[in-house]
Structure formats: structure tokens, C-alpha cells
Amino acid sequence: MRKPRLMTPGPAMVPEDVLLELARPVIHHRSAEAKQVITEVTQSLKTVFQTKNDVLILTASGTGAMEAAAVNAVPQGGKAIVLSAGYFGARWASVCKALGIQAISLETEWGRPVEPEQVANALKQHPDAVCVMGTLSETSTGTGHPVEAIGKIVAGTKALFAVDGISGVGAMECRTDLWNIDILCVGSQKALMLPPGLAFVAVSPKAWAQIDTFDSHSFYFNLKTARKKAKEFDTPFTPAHTLILALRAALKRIEEEGIENVWNRHKTMSDACQAGVQALGLELFSSRPAEGLTAFIVPEGVSESKLRGSLTSRFGIATVGGQDKLKGKIVRIGHMGYTDELDVIGTLAALEMTLAEMGFEVEPGRAVTAAQQVLMGAKHSLAAV
Amino acid sequence: MRKPRLMTPGPAMVPEDVLLELARPVIHHRSAEAKQVITEVTQSLKTVFQTKNDVLILTASGTGAMEAAAVNAVPQGGKAIVLSAGYFGARWASVCKALGIQAISLETEWGRPVEPEQVANALKQHPDAVCVMGTLSETSTGTGHPVEAIGKIVAGTKALFAVDGISGVGAMECRTDLWNIDILCVGSQKALMLPPGLAFVAVSPKAWAQIDTFDSHSFYFNLKTARKKAKEFDTPFTPAHTLILALRAALKRIEEEGIENVWNRHKTMSDACQAGVQALGLELFSSRPAEGLTAFIVPEGVSESKLRGSLTSRFGIATVGGQDKLKGKIVRIGHMGYTDELDVIGTLAALEMTLAEMGFEVEPGRAVTAAQQVLMGAKHSLAAV
Numbered sequence: 054m055r056k057p058r059l060m061t062p063g064p065a066m067v068p069e070d071v072l073l074e075l076a077r078p079v080i081h082h083r084s085a086e087a088k089q090v091i092t093e094v095t096q097s098l099k100t101v102f103q104t105k106n107d108v109l110i111l112t113a114s115g116t117g118a119m120e121a122a123a124v125n126a127v128p129q130g131g132k133a134i135v136l137s138a139g140y141f142g143a144r145w146a147s148v149c150k151a152l153g154i155q156a157i158s159l160e161t162e163w164g165r166p167v168e169p170e171q172v173a174n175a176l177k178q179h180p181d182a183v184c185v186m187g188t189l190s191e192t193s194t195g196t197g198h199p200v201e202a203i204g205k206i207v208a209g210t211k212a213l214f215a216v217d218g219i220s221g222v223g224a225m226e227c228r229t230d231l232w233n234i235d236i237l238c239v240g241s242q243k244a245l246m247l248p249p250g251l252a253f254v255a256v257s258p259k260a261w262a263q264i265d266t267f268d269s270h271s272f273y274f275n276l277k278t279a280r281k282k283a284k285e286f287d288t289p290f291t292p293a294h295t296l297i298l299a300l301r302a303a304l305k306r307i308e309e310e311g312i313e314n315v316w317n318r319h320k321t322m323s324d325a326c327q328a329g330v331q332a333l334g335l336e337l338f339s340s341r342p343a344e345g346l347t348a349f350i351v352p353e354g355v356s357e358s359k360l361r362g363s364l365t366s367r368f369g370i371a372t373v374g375g376q377d378k379l380k381g382k383i384v385r386i387g388h389m390g391y392t393d394e395l396d397v398i399g400t401l402a403a404l405e406m407t408l409a410e411m412g413f414e415v416e417p418g419r420a421v422t423a424a425q426q427v428l429m430g431a432k433h434s435l436a437a438v
Numbered sequence: 439m440r441k442p443r444l445m446t447p448g449p450a451m452v453p454e455d456v457l458l459e460l461a462r463p464v465i466h467h468r469s470a471e472a473k474q475v476i477t478e479v480t481q482s483l484k485t486v487f488q489t490k491n492d493v494l495i496l497t498a499s500g501t502g503a504m505e506a507a508a509v510n511a512v513p514q515g516g517k518a519i520v521l522s523a524g525y526f527g528a529r530w531a532s533v534c535k536a537l538g539i540q541a542i543s544l545e546t547e548w549g550r551p552v553e554p555e556q557v558a559n560a561l562k563q564h565p566d567a568v569c570v571m572g573t574l575s576e577t578s579t580g581t582g583h584p585v586e587a588i589g590k591i592v593a594g595t596k597a598l599f600a601v602d603g604i605s606g607v608g609a610m611e612c613r614t615d616l617w618n619i620d621i622l623c624v625g626s627q628k629a630l631m632l633p634p635g636l637a638f639v640a641v642s643p644k645a646w647a648q649i650d651t652f653d654s655h656s657f658y659f660n661l662k663t664a665r666k667k668a669k670e671f672d673t674p675f676t677p678a679h680t681l682i683l684a685l686r687a688a689l690k691r692i693e694e695e696g697i698e699n700v701w702n703r704h705k706t707m708s709d710a711c712q713a714g715v716q717a718l719g720l721e722l723f724s725s726r727p728a729e730g731l732t733a734f735i736v737p738e739g740v741s742e743s744k745l746r747g748s749l750t751s752r753f754g755i756a757t758v759g760g761q762d763k764l765k766g767k768i769v770r771i772g773h774m775g776y777t778d779e780l781d782v783i784g785t786l787a788a789l790e791m792t793l794a795e796m797g798f799e800v801e802p803g804r805a806v807t808a809a810q811q812v813l814m815g816a817k818h819s820l821a822a823v
Contacts, residue, residue, distance in 0.1 A: 057463060064464045064676065075460035075680065078442060079449045079633050081756045112635055113658065114497050114675035120658040129655075151657035242676060248464050250497055250635045250678030270514075270655060272536035273498065273505040290499035291449065291627060293635030293678060295460065371466050 055369040060400050062192045062346035062373065062387035063220050064242040064249055067299075068306060071246060071391075074299040082294045088286040090294070090301055095283065097304035101245070101312055102222060102237055104229035104255045109279040111252045112293045115219035115240030118252035119148050121274035122215045122236040126184045126260060128267045129153040133184045134175045134212070136167045136203070140193030140376045141217060145186040152270065157182065163379065164194045164348075166341040169202040176210050183263065184213040184236075189221030193376045195348030195385060196339040197225060204233035213260050219243060219252075223307065224319045224345030224389040235260040241296060244319070244345060246303040246390040250293045256280070319344045321431040322388040322397050325424035329401040330386075332423035333408065333415055338383045345389035348375075350382065355413055357381045363411070368403040394428050440754040445785050447577045447731035447758065447772035448605050449627040449634050452684075453691060456631060456776075459684035467679045473671040475679070475686055480668065482689035486630070486697055487607060487622055489614035489640045494664040496637045497678045500604035500625030503637035504533050504571075506659035507600045507621040511569045511645060513652045514538040518569045519560050519597070521552045521588070525578030525761045526602060530571040537655065542567065548764065549579045549733075551726040554587040561595050568648065569598040569621075574606030578761045580733030580770060581724040582610060589618035598645050604628060604637075608692070609704045609730030609774040620645040626681060629704070629730060631688040631775040635678045641665070702816075704729045707773040707782050710812040714786040714805035715771075718793065723768045730774035733760075735767065740798055742766045748796070753788040779813050 059066045080086055091110065098108045111117055123145070127133050133154050135145045138161035149156035159175055161167050172185060185207045189200050200216055207214040213235040218227055222237065223244025229237050235257040242249035256264070256276060269275050278289045307315055323344040327337060330349045338348040351357045357374050361384060364370040375383040388397050401420040409415045444451045465471055476495065483493045496502055508530070512518050518539050520530040523546035534541035544560055546552050557570060570592045574585050585601055592599040598620040603612055607622065608629025614622050620642040627634035641649070641661060654660050663674045692700055708729040712722060715734045723733040736742045742759050746769060749755040760768040773782050786805040794800045 057465070059464060059466060061466050064466060064679075067464050072461040072463070076457040078457070079444060079452050079627070080442070081444060081446050081449060081758070082634070083758075084756065112497070112499050113502070114677065116675040117498070117658045120656065148657040151653070151660065152655060240676070242464070248678065248680040249467070249676045250681060268536070270537060271505065272533040273502045274658075275536065290501045291625070291634045292499065293633065293681070294449075295633040296635060296678070371469065373466070373468075 057369045057371070058396060058399065059371050060386050060388065060396065061371050062385055062389065063240065065246065065387055065390035066392060067246055067248055068303065068391045071299045071302045074302045075295050077295070077298060079295060082291050083287065087294055090297055091286045094297060094300050094304055097308055098253060101304065101307055102229045102239065102255050103227065103231065106229065106255045106257045107280055107283060108253055108255045109276060109283055110288055110292060110297065111254065112250065112290065113252045114249060115238060115252050116144065117274065118238035118240070118254050119145065119217055121254055121276055122238055123148045123154060124152050124271045124274055125264045125269045125276040126213050126215060126236060127154045129270060131155065131183045132157065132179060132181050133186055134159060134172070134179060134182045136172065136185065136187040136198070137161065138165065138167050138194070138196065138198065139163050139191035141191055142188050145217065164196060164339045166196055167198050167203065169199055169206055172203050173206045176206065176212060182212050184215055186215045187217070189216055189218040189227055190225060190343035190345055192220040192346065193379065194339050195343050195346050196341055197221070197343035200227065200234070201232045208233035213263055220345055221343065223315060225343060226316045229255055241300065244389045245300070246306065247296060247300055250296045251300065319389060321428065322392065322394060323347065325394065325427040326386060326388055326397050326401065328427045329420035329424040332419045333405065346385050346387045348383050348385045351384060352413060355408070355411055357384060360384060360407060360411065363407045364403055367407070370400055370403055398424055442754045442756070443781060443784065444756050445771050445773065445781065446756050447770055447774065448625065450629070450631065450772055450775035451777060452631055452633055453688065453776045456684045456687045459687045460680050462680070462683060464680060467676050468672065472679055475682055476671045479682060479685050479689055482693055483638060486689065486692055487614045487624065487640050488612065488616065491614065491640045491642045492665055492668060493638055493640045494661060494668055495673055495677060495682065496639065497635065497675070498637045499634060500623060500637050501529065502659065503623035503625070503639050504530065504602055506639055506661055507623055508533045508539060509537050509656045509659055510649045510654045510661040511598050511600060511621060512539045514655060516540065516568045517542065517564060517566055518571055519544060519557070519564060519567045521557065521570065521572040521583070522546065523550065523552050523579070523581065523583065524548050524576035526576055527573050530602065549581060549724045551581055552583050552588065554584055554591055557588050558591045561591065561597060567597050569600050571600045574601055574603040574612055575610060575728035575730055577605040577731065578764065579724050580728050580731050581726055582606070582728035585612065585619070586617045593618035598648055605730055606728065608700060610728060611701045614640055626685065629774045630685070631691065632681060632685055635681045636685065704774060706813065706816040707777065707779060708732065710779065710809035711771060711773055711782050711786065713812045714809040717804045717808035718790065718800055731770050731772045733768050733770045736769060737798060740793070740796055742769060745769060745792060745796065748792045749788055752792070755785055755788055783809055
């Protein structure tokens, strides 16, 4: 027997009741029932995103939401400042390049957070920049960026602040309105506990004012059309509406738990996983870890592919390795969405046993104990509140 | 009790076993299992599309596939000939406009098929046209276009032939390679018996030669990237892979039935539905009906919305009305995908009863009998084969 545990930083595990929603007979996307569902999920998404802005539903991968943000906010030949501190930060630059947008890339060493002053300086140097494009959780390095501080800086300028919150939103604090995020991009398959296939954008009035100044070079990702349809609780094209039905069930869970409690749960799981990994003498890759995943450096003498392969074949645990220049160098454990404390404990236990069997010096139980101490501390502090 | 019957021309009903696939736990999209599924569905899609060309999977509505075709095949400022004979033909022109492509629209009266000579003349007049964009089944009018004949004409020129087969493929004969279709666009929620959320493009070597000459102005819909990933049985971004898993089950059904038998079944259902509708004295809207749906003109004195509303409230049957200038003027009954002869019979029976109750002079049983005669004839001729 091999029980699967999807401990990857997206797609993440989906609750059983949400999966069953997907198996319901298809309804027509223009029916009153479908409009009712869109009304409800849009309202719930606003709570999860902490925004009063328009929230639009796209049938696409998360990258589709990034393309929608860029193609609607910045005209061809326009300038954008891209905060590039990993594989997904760099994706903003690739999107810009394809769309004919001039991207000023602020490169930050992978694993380190973007410095807000760097953004302030860039905005001074490039007062004609239409948009700053950043990342909430850089999944490739397991780094959380100081989005709140950056948002404060961008808010003082004419530029818009677009944030890739694809793997971050739901897994860590993100207050769209309070943090001055003009275009928030989110994917369905991460902390929102859904399979992949839907993406969301939240668009501020400041962003709409810019978007309304020119015709976007995309028909499919035209946010003006999506806004018009959203007013009728509809979407421009036939959406992936079995996923929208399931989204309603997933969001109901988040609402019942409360978004701040959801953030806290992820923070606790993240702290526990980090403590466990470090108790084994392993080094975290990021100097400012994100809360939906833990990235650690593969220790010398250990093969990343053998380690991850063994976790899968013996324990059914799926993790991911590094991307691009981090290939073979790090292991990333996801703990987002439908994941609880014991999933983290189990994964750490499996990691201990696997490393020990691979000849890496490990004292079995250390990681688990360290994680338990965090979890017990968190419970105490929660009880104290 | 109200048993739902989704008789709309997409989304269409999905088989129960396919729905259950959607409820399976999510797997990682880069796992060996996911790659195996992509390998299998790509192979099966080639059979369904009757092509040896590359078939690429996009996470998008069908319109996303149309945007992918246009943005990759025609550079900005380039020229395309658009065969516009309905709401979806006109969509090609809207896509072109957004993308900065010069669209020469050949307008055909809605409900009539495009004349191949019209296309030949346009190509002579516009030898610089990079692409001819047409439609297999124009869902808005229920018209099937002579794609084979048009393909023969376009094949003799340098231009590419892009076909919106979103609602047509699977529901009616479409031989991509034999008919010289360079870019075929297909959606998941029609005859492929899946919920919406996936789109497919089949790309010919002639199309690749053109696509490879310039950089597409889209990152998300870049077909060169998709081709590269498809060679590794992968997709560029996180795809809607619960839908891909379910697609495998749906395609298995099509393969077991045999694609030509699937076309025949749709032809028979279409003939039966048309005969039934006409037996009631109703007029078909199209002079060359497509095979996945039947569009009839709402008779004088009958309210389209009351008729369709009553079909839904009393019999659970969902149909659609007209779009754009056909609003209120036609009713469209879908019979594609997971739909059989008795679904058509039931719908006709409900139509008879509803019309009678609305005061329209109807002889109950006439439509059903006419449809039965077609079905029995079809069975005889099948038996004779």
C-alpha cells in the first residue's frame, strides 16, 4: 500500500468534499444557478484576498493571470519594473518581453527578499514606469517578499503594483487593499484548495484608470470585457465552471476557518517544518521563508533525485526539487491548502528515515520533536489569545 | 422531481465515469503519471482530429485556442481573411482586432454557409493574407461550413487555414490532414464529453513554418513553447490536469465507439431532430445544418423565453436561444457528446407538449414519430452495412 501525500508547493491537496463537487453533472454557464455560484465565489474571494476591488475569474493557469495583468496595464513599448528574485519573478520579465513591454529587471539574489529601497530607487530612476511587478511568495526559492513595504512605496507614485500571489495568497498574510496592491494574480491550485485551471485577478480603481486609457492587445485576457461580464455575474467565455462550483465549496471551508486563522495555520506549519529541517542540520535556502513551503539545501553527498524518489516510492510523498539554476540543489516541501500539522510531522518523519537510510547522519526523531515543540508552542499561544 | 437534461450546444453532458475521474485526488503535473496521461490523450486526440500534426493542450476556453492560433500565425499588422457567418465567425475578427491583425471579413448571411468561391476570390484579391480563419460548426446559427472545399482552395496558396472546430469536432466529420486544416482549434466541453476548461490546437508543418518566422506577442499562448514542452509530454504551465485525466476516460469512450461511428451517431441525431422539428411545421434556421445542434425559428405568437423556460421548469431540459441579432428569434437544441437517440426523442416530445400548452397548433406525436422514422431508417442502413 502506498498512500499518496501531495506535499508539493502547488498543486496541493484538495479536500474530499471539494473533489466530489467536481463530479456533479455539468450545468449551463449562463443559467441562473451558474450566475448564483459566480456571485457567491466572487464575494468569498474578496474576503480571502482582503479587497473591495473587482475580482475577475479567468479560465487559465496562474501565468494567464500574469499575462492578463501585464497586457492590460502596460501598453506596448511601455515600461515596467520587474522584481526578479527567482524563477517566477523572472517570469514577469518573460511575459513583458513577449508583450513588447520594456522590463527593467531589479535582480535580487535567489533566496533573498527584494529590498524596498531598491524599488524606491528604481521608481525615481524610471518615473515613466507604468507598473511594478512583484511576487508575494517566490515558490522557486521559498521566499516571501515584503509586499506591504513595497506597496507603500509604489502607492506614492503613478505606477501600479501588480503582485503574483499565485502560490502566496491564502498561505500567508496578504491584505490587497491595505497593502496597495493594484492587480493581484492568484491561482486555484495552491492555498485555495482546488485543482489547477482557474486564475483570478483583483483590480483596483487606480489600475482601472490606467487600463481604461488604451486597448489591450489581447482578446482572451481583456479585463475590460471581463469586468463588464462580471457585473452580470458572468464571464466573457465558457469558463471552467465545474471548477467554479468546487471553488464555492473550498471557499466555504476557508470562510468557516476564517482567513486570519488560515494564515496562522500556514505560519505554524511553516515554522514547524523549518524547525524540523534545521534540527536535522539542514540549511534553509531562503533568508526570508515564505509560509506555503519550505526549501532546504540538499546536503553534500546526498542525491536530490534519490532523496525525493525515495520519499515518493516508500512513503507516497511528492515533493519538488529546484528549478533552473537550483536544479538538484534544493528540495521544496509544500504545506499549503488542505494540509495540516500531521502532514508536516509525517513528512519530517519520512525525511529523517530516508536521509538515515541514505547514509546521512541523522538522529531519528529530532526533526519531529522540533516540529512538535513549535506546534505545542503555537497551540499555547493560540490558547492564550 | 426534475431530472436535468443539458441539451445545449456546449457545454454538453459528461458521462458519469468521466465525472468520477474529476473527483480523483490531484497528482503533480510533472510526475511520471501525469506525463503518461498527456502521452495517451495526445495520441487519442490525433485520432479524433484525424491528424498526424502536433496536438497541443491549453488551459483555456475555446476562445483561448482561437487567440493562440491568431497570435502565433499572424504577426501584428499582418492580414487575415475571416469567414464571418455568425457570432463565432465574427469572433475571429474581434480576436484579430485586439491583436492588431488586419482582418478582411467575408460576411455571409447568418444561417447560410460560406461559399468556397468567395474564399478563392478573396485570396486572389489579398495575396498577402497570411491566414484564412473559418468555422466548422457555427454554433450561433447551427450551420456547418464546407471546410473541406475551403481547405482545398487555401492549400493552393501560401496562406494558412485556421478552423474553429470548437463545437464541431467530434460532432461532425472533420479530417484535419485530408482537409488541409493548418490550425484546428477545439474545446473540451462539446463533443469531447468533458466539462469546459481545456482547449486544443493541432498545428500543421505549414503552420509551424510560418509560426517560426516571428516572435508571438503572447507568453501564455506561445505555441513554440507549448511544442517544446509537448515533446517532453508536458505543458508550459500548470495545466488543468484533473480535466486531462478525465479527458483520457472520455477519449477512451470515443475510441471504443470509433470516430466514424461517433460522427454517424451525431448525423443520425441531427437528422432525427431536424425531421422532428420540421414535422411540427417549424422552420430550421440554417440552410446547411451542422450536426451537433438544431436551430429552429421561433414561430409567430410564441415567446422564445417562455418556451425555453417551460422546457426547463417542467422537463429539466436546458436549451439556448439566439445570440446577438438572433436574440429571441431562434431556439437551439444541442445533441452532441454524451447524448443519444432517446435524449433527442425526449426533447422532441417535451417540445410538442410545451408548444401545445402554449397554444401553438401541434399534433402530439408527430415530431417523435418523424424522428423515429429517421432513427429506424438509420438503423436499417447501418444493419445493411
